[in-house]
Amino acid sequence: xxxLPELVAGGLAAGTLCALALGGTLVRTRRRNAALRAEVxxxxxxxxxxxxxxxxxxxxLAARRMPAAAAQLAHPHLRVPGxxxxxxxxxxxxxxxEYVLTALREELTAQRVRIDAAAQAGLRGATRExxxxxxxxxDALRGLQQRYDEPELAQTLFALDHxxxxxxxxxxxxxxxxxxxxxxxxxxxxxxxxxxxxQARLAGYHRVKVHNHLEPGTxxxxxxxxxxxxxxxxxxxxxxxxxxxxxxxxxxxxxxxHGVCVTVDDAGLGMTQDERARAxxxxxxxxxxxxxxLGDPPRMGLAAVGQLTRQFDLHVDVTSPSPYGGVRAxxxxxxxxxxxxxxxxxxxxASAPRSxxxxxxxxxxxxxxxxxAETDARETAGQGTAVRAxxxxxxxxxxxxxxxxGVDGTGASxxxxxxxxxPDAPAVGAAPAPGVGSATAxxxxxxxxxxxATAxxxxxxxxxxxxxxxxxxxxxxxxAEHARAGAPAPGRQEPVTPAGLPQRRRRTRxxxxxxxxxxxxxxxxxxxxxxxxxxxxxTAAARTPKRASTPDPHRTxxxxxxxx
Amino acid sequence: xxxxxxxxPLVPAYLSTGGVARPSRPHLERLTxxxxxxxxxxxxxxxxxxxxxxxxxxxxxxxxxxxxxxxxPFSAVRVLAADLVDRGLVRARAPIPPAERFDPDxxxxxxxxxxxxxxx
Numbered sequence: 001x002x003x004l005p006e007l008v009a010g011g012l013a014a015g016t017l018c019a020l021a022l023g024g025t026l027v028r029t030r031r032r033n034a035a036l037r038a039e040v041x042x043x044x045x046x047x048x049x050x051x052x053x054x055x056x057x058x059x060x061l062a063a064r065r066m067p068a069a070a071a072q073l074a075h076p077h078l079r080v081p082g083x084x085x086x087x088x089x090x091x092x093x094x095x096x097x098e099y100v101l102t103a104l105r106e107e108l109t110a111q112r113v114r115i116d117a118a119a120q121a122g123l124r125g126a127t128r129e130x131x132x133x134x135x136x137x138x139d140a141l142r143g144l145q146q147r148y149d150e151p152e153l154a155q156t157l158f159a160l161d162h163x164x165x166x167x168x169x170x171x172x173x174x175x176x177x178x179x180x181x182x183x184x185x186x187x188x189x190x191x192x193x194x195x196x197x198x199q200a201r202l203a204g205y206h207r208v209k210v211h212n213h214l215e216p217g218t219x220x221x222x223x224x225x226x227x228x229x230x231x232x233x234x235x236x237x238x239x240x241x242x243x244x245x246x247x248x249x250x251x252x253x254x255x256x257x258h259g260v261c262v263t264v265d266d267a268g269l270g271m272t273q274d275e276r277a278r279a280x281x282x283x284x285x286x287x288x289x290x291x292x293x294l295g296d297p298p299r300m301g302l303a304a305v306g307q308l309t310r311q312f313d314l315h316v317d318v319t320s321p322s323p324y325g326g327v328r329a330x331x332x333x334x335x336x337x338x339x340x341x342x343x344x345x346x347x348x349x350a351s352a353p354r355s356x357x358x359x360x361x362x363x364x365x366x367x368x369x370x371x372x373a374e375t376d377a378r379e380t381a382g383q384g385t386a387v388r389a390x391x392x393x394x395x396x397x398x399x400x401x402x403x404x405x406g407v408d409g410t411g412a413s414x415x416x417x418x419x420x421x422x423p424d425a426p427a428v429g430a431a432p433a434p435g436v437g438s439a440t441a442x443x444x445x446x447x448x449x450x451x452x453a454t455a456x457x458x459x460x461x462x463x464x465x466x467x468x469x470x471x472x473x474x475x476x477x478x479x480a481e482h483a484r485a486g487a488p489a490p491g492r493q494e495p496v497t498p499a500g501l502p503q504r505r506r507r508t509r510x511x512x513x514x515x516x517x518x519x520x521x522x523x524x525x526x527x528x529x530x531x532x533x534x535x536x537x538x539t540a541a542a543r544t545p546k547r548a549s550t551p552d553p554h555r556t557x558x559x560x561x562x563x564x
Numbered sequence: 565x566x567x568x569x570x571x572x573p574l575v576p577a578y579l580s581t582g583g584v585a586r587p588s589r590p591h592l593e594r595l596t597x598x599x600x601x602x603x604x605x606x607x608x609x610x611x612x613x614x615x616x617x618x619x620x621x622x623x624x625x626x627x628x629x630x631x632x633x634x635x636x637p638f639s640a641v642r643v644l645a646a647d648l649v650d651r652g653l654v655r656a657r658a659p660i661p662p663a664e665r666f667d668p669d670x671x672x673x674x675x676x677x678x679x680x681x682x683x684x
């Protein structure tokens with residue numbers, strides 16, 4: 001029986017051991033569970049925190065950063081705020097958020113350019129039509145100015161023309177800003193004409209004073225004329241707008257090493273550093289222009305200047321202050337865009353200021369001189385007789401030739417290149433111009449033997465008759481024929497001095513005051529005979545068309561009355 | 565205007581007179597003859613007036629001729645000329661009235677009479 005208690009005791013012991021072992025395991029498990037639970041709670045808390053932070057970042061991105069980034073495209077000085085939390089940058093979240101912003105910027109830029117291009121296309125089309133219409137209006141107004149001279153009407157027409165020019169300028173500038181062509185092809189023109197033309201397009205053009213220090217005949221190649229006129233008009237407009245109405249805006253045209261400079265000075269307020277930088281950025285034309293950048297209403301002037309400087313490789317600088325206190329704008333035109341026009345053949349317009357480099361104000365350029373001579377000759381013809389004596393000191397001498405003046409269309413043009421052997425002897429071409437005046441000047445001899453005569457045909461080329469007068473000489477009677485044949489190509493007789501400058505011809509004086517008295521040239525008898533024969537031939541030739549035209553019933557009364 | 569030699573003119577006509585088209589003296593006509601007077605040139609003349617004076621230094625011109633040579637409308641040159649006359653730089657002479665035409669009818673009758681005398 002002793003076995004039973006032992007058994008019980010053993011069972012109990014085993015049970016206790018088991019219980020202890022199980023209890024330990026249970027406790028450990030429980031502890032681990034508690035730790036795990038705590039970890040789960042902590043992780044959940046951290047997850048909540050991270051999610052919150054992420055949501056905060058996204059909200060911050062949507063509410064602050066994206067609008068700022070969008071606005072920054074239009075206003076580069078704006079700053080885009082960083083992420084909401086300090087330690088986000090550099091983390092994958094921060095980098096991803098930056099990607100969002102970059103993509104947004106790119107897409108917005110593309111959209112802006114696309115929308116702006118559409119707006120520009122629309123504006124371009126509209127302004128093109130308007131510009132064409134305004135040019136037609138300008139034609140009509142100028143036609144009316146020619147036709148009607150009643151003072152009140154003329155005054156109105158002038159005012160309308162001016163208004164039209166201003167509208168034209170606006171339309172043209174808008175078109176140019178939108179990337180259109182300037183809209184008008186011009187031929188080579190004087191620089192001073194382009195500047196004066198630009199001046200005329202402004203409301204306050206009275207205040208603009210142009211000083212022309214250019215060599216006469218300095219011109220722009222054809223495709224640069226209108227751009228220069230537009231640029232000058234816009235620079236002047238800026239200057240006029242930003243200066244007091246009682247101050248002048250001074251324009252100087254000067255030669256520089258690389259071409260020509262047009263300097264516009266105003267005596268206004270000047271610009272601040274920022275404005276100056278913005279203006280220079282615009283006129284440099286390096287960035288593409290967006291209409292939305294130009295404000296509302298868009299200020300197009302400088303942007304148009306920028307477009308043109310880029311397209312035509314002109315240079316505009318507005319960074320320097322003017323000595324007058326305002327802004328100095330300098331337009332530089334490279335020599336590539338410059339040309340030369342013979343100021344005699346095509347003088348600048350009457351309103352354009354004279355060049356300060358012209359030899360003297362009283363000096364006429366040759367081209368004007370020719371029509372004057374023509375008119376003079378007509379006048380003298382009307383008065384019945386005239387003896388015209390001309391001497392050009394120095395050289396090749398010639399008498400005026402009148403080319404056919406369209407009334408009878410014969411083109412009776414006889415010149416009298418009396419060419420004495422001594423080149424400096426002034427020749428006297430006597431031109432009896434009797435009566436009806438279809439032909440006036442009478443040809444005298446060109447010494448064929450001496451060969452220093454200047455024939456009319458040759459004189460059409462001013463360079464042809466050199467200082468020694470030994471141009472391709474017309475000889476005697478043949479010279480007269482030659483002259484007549486050369487009449488349709490208007491025989492322009494330009495007296496040429498040794499320096500090659502045209503000299504003015506006086507109606508009354510026989511010689512320039514400074515010229516030494518003429519020394520009678522020694523002539524051989526053959527030469528004298530040839531000269532006399534040529535004179536007679538020329539006289540006869542000149543009178544023939546007159547007789548032919550005498551019965552012409554269309555001659556005016558004063559002439560007809562004198563003849564009958 | 566003498567045709568459109570240079571295409572559309574760059575410089576409009578109103579610039580020559582500063583936009584004025586009412587002449588200071590009303591009597592200038594198209595055929596009024598202008599001559600240069602000897603008075604010395606004052607400083608600061610407008611460019612267009614200088615151009616007109618230069619034209620006239622070559623001799624007398626009618627207003628309309630000067631207009632054609634300057635490529636300006638007559639109304640503008642009239643203003644320039646009036647101003648120059650006011651300044652005593654230019655003399656203006658009224659146009660010579662055209663002589664009366666012979667009456668062709670009268671001439672014919674005289675000729676007929678002469679012929680009749682001859683054949684008598």
